[in-house]
Amino acid sequence: MHVVIAPDCFTGTLTAQQAAEAIASGWREAAPHDLLTLLPLSDGGPGFLEVLGAAFPQAETLASTVADPLGREVPAALTLVDLDGRRTAYLESAQAAGLHLLDADERNPAVTSTWGVGQLLDVALAAGATRIVVGLGGSATNDGGAGLLAALGAGPEGALARGGLALAELSDDALAGLHEVRQRFAGVELVLATDVDSPLLGLQGASAVFAPQKGASPELAQALEGALGRYAEVVRRTVPEPTDLLTGKPRRLDKEPGAGAAGGLGYALYLLGGTRVSGVEEVLRAVGFRDLAAAADLVVTGEGCFDWSSLQGKVVAGVAATALETATPSVVIAGQTLVGRREAMTLGLSGTYAVAETPAQLEAAMADPVGTLRARAVRVAATWSPSR
Known part of the structure; x- marks a missing residue:
């Protein structure tokens, strides 16, 4: 299975590169047989x-x-x-x-x-x-x-x-x-x-x-x-x-x-x-994301907080729209998820996963952003990657 890992930065905690590496680390633990392509992204801001x-x-x-x-x-x-x-x-x-x-x-x-x-x-x-x-x-x-x-x-x-x-x-x-x-x-x-x-x-x-x-x-x-x-x-x-x-x-x-x-x-x-x-869109064109998505079996994106602003013009929206055009399933792993399933599906996302769902989990995520994101990626990989 070929997985493209294409997150934005997790504002205030992780750069896009750090987020991609944390997700990939967790994914490899659960699905070591998968081929991973790391593709950190930006919408024009830091990174x-x-x-x-x-x-x-x-x-x-x-x-x-x-x-x-x-x-x-x-x-x-x-x-x-x-x-x-x-x-x-x-x-x-x-x-x-x-x-x-x-x-x-x-x-x-x-x-x-x-x-x-x-x-x-x-x-x-x-x-x-x-x-x-x-x-x-x-x-x-x-x-x-x-x-x-x-x-x-x-x-x-x-x-x-x-x-x-x-x-x-x-x-x-x-x-x-x-x-x-x-x-x-x-x-x-x-x-x-x-x-x-x-x-x-x-x-x-x-x-x-x-x-x-x-x-x-x-x-x-x-x-x-x-x-x-x-x-x-x-x-x-x-x-x-x-x-x-x-x-x-x-x-x-x-x-x-x-x-x-x-x-x-x-x-x-x-x-x-x-x-x-x-x-x-400028970034996705530059990195050749459409071709990568078309050749992949799954696209994993992410950001610090998946909220209403994510639905327009952000990395998650751009990734999901392009993946939808290439008929490639896409999911998001976010620090927090504040958008309902119906709204997420309108972007073309097949799943949304939050690192933190309670105040205690949020505190833990802020204290150890790499470890908690990695742990969440382990569970997501176990859901999406076929076992051998």
Whole structure:
């Protein structure tokens, strides 16, 4: 029996690679005769580059040092690969703006900046990339990508790179250099790879939905919404809105799906001419997942918490949909499962298995994520792998 093990990271406990190895270890104990293919995945957030680096063994890794969300130097990298005659650069925004870079008491989206992501884009341009794919997810920021634009020369650091809350004080000319920055990207295909389709503003926007996850109180989230509103107003005063080719009317980039991704980082990339793709679909194409699934007898995926957000745009959904197209059964092993069987079946999943089903089991899973995931995989393998 050929089993493809293709999990996402288990956020806060295991990387996708660690999760795949833990599942494989348990599977081998119960079914040592099975052929296992380990395929760690990402939807654009943390682990994006690690996954793509494995998919492109011929790729070049370009190391750099950039600013973290609070301006401290951190190591980062981008992956360069020649595809179809084009030099493509893959970036992971979380390397510069990730929530994991901050201690719990440092998380404050009022002051965190995406300056370091702009530095990574600068490195990609200097390396001659004509296609740049930016994985968005796991950010600690809520600045609408203003810090990114400042790092590229769109406006003063003091106005744009002090975090989301300072954007409320922007002057009308704060983005005077945006025209020149947009010209630098005129010949570049810029791609946003994200699982988030939220707009920049509103009840489903960056501040309302995601700022609380980054340490914002309800009052701060509301203040950040107002600050991003001012920022969008300054943008509209600075550059003309593009025209919708179907309606002939101006197209509001702040309302585009994905503009609110990574605290509004998607909005800044749209301003530079970016287009959006599903992060997990980009990864699945790169690693050749469809062919692997078609040749397998079973696909096992996984993530930390299989919940309602998993049903759209996440690794589990992408894996299940592709496996369904190839008529390959797929199951998910998750730290927790909060989705009912009927909803899971709509994705095409043939089974859902939780590592932790009680508070005591959850505590044990957090204390020993590898051991508990491995133990769960043993039981799943005993169910799905034919005995000999």
